[in-house]
Amino acid sequence: MQHKKAVLWMVFGALACPAAGWSDQAALFETQLTEPGVYVAAFGGMSFQSDSNVNLDAPGGTLGTLKFDTGSLFGGAVGYQFENPFRIEAELAHRGYDVGRVKSAGTVVPAGGDVSILSLMVNAYHDLTYDQWKPYLGIGLGVADVAWNDVTSALTPPIDHSDYVFAVQLLAGVGYELTPLITATAGYRLFGTSDPKFTARNGTVVTGKIIASEFILGLRYRF
Structure with missing residues (x-):
């Protein structure tokens, strides 16, 4: 027993x-849960815009494919950190790319002009915490003003027009707590929009494509 x-x-x-x-x-x-409070953030980095077909809005095929140089991205955000691992923010960002060339039916010609994108997003994040390290995942939804500025080539009609479109982005990265109030961040973003529609100077209506891979560095300050 x-x-x-x-x-x-x-x-x-x-x-x-x-x-x-x-x-x-x-x-x-x-x-290790973060103290709740309002924060501001600023960031900048490189944006790699994928090739964009210039498609006729009416049936008729593709006029050519725009190829972009490496672009820049910078912006800021105001948000709120909850006591749990979630935070939400409003973000304003600007992206810019020079148009390098246009390809059509195996022919490549120089192109001029640039593309600018001004986006207003609402982002939601889930933060993890391990000592001073704060990995995160997030998603953002919003709108973007996509402008093709004096985009010209021998294969496409001149385009100088903009369009407002739906935008979405996926976010991942890591933060490092420099002080209890300041966090340095490094991250990756996949940004895309619904297809913007433009009217060329000759009246032709075309559509494009916006998908970009982005690498950023930033700082976040919590009040």
């Missing part, structure tokens, strides 16, 4: 030790 009691106490002890460890881990996580 005493032997059975000893076995039962050993089993209870084996179960109680991991449970205590899990409790300690949960307590550690709770102490």
Whole structure:
């Protein structure tokens, strides 16, 4: 009988030790939750815009494919950090690309002009915390003003027009807490919009495509 009691106490002890460890881990996580509050953020980096077909809006095929030089991205945001690992923000950002060339039916010709994108997004994030490191995942929805500015080539009609379109972005990266109030960030974004529609100077209506891979650095300050 005493032997059975000893076995039962050993089993209870084996179960109680991991449970205590899990409790300690949960307590550690709770102490690492970020203090709630308003924050501001600023960021900048490189944006790699994928090739964009210049398609006739009416049936008629593709006039050519625009190829862009590496672009720039900069912006800012105002947000709120909840006590749990979530935060939400409003973001204003600008992207700019020079048009390098146009390709059509195997022919490549120089092109001029540039593309600018002004976006207003609402982003939601889920932050993880491990000491001073704060990895994050997020998604953003909003609108973008896409402008093709004096885009010209021998294969496409001159275009100097803009269009408002729906925009979405996926966000991932990591933050490092420099001080309790200041966090440095490095991240990746995949930004895209619904197809913008433009009217060329000769009256031809065409559509384009916006999909960009982006790498950014930034700072976030919590009040």
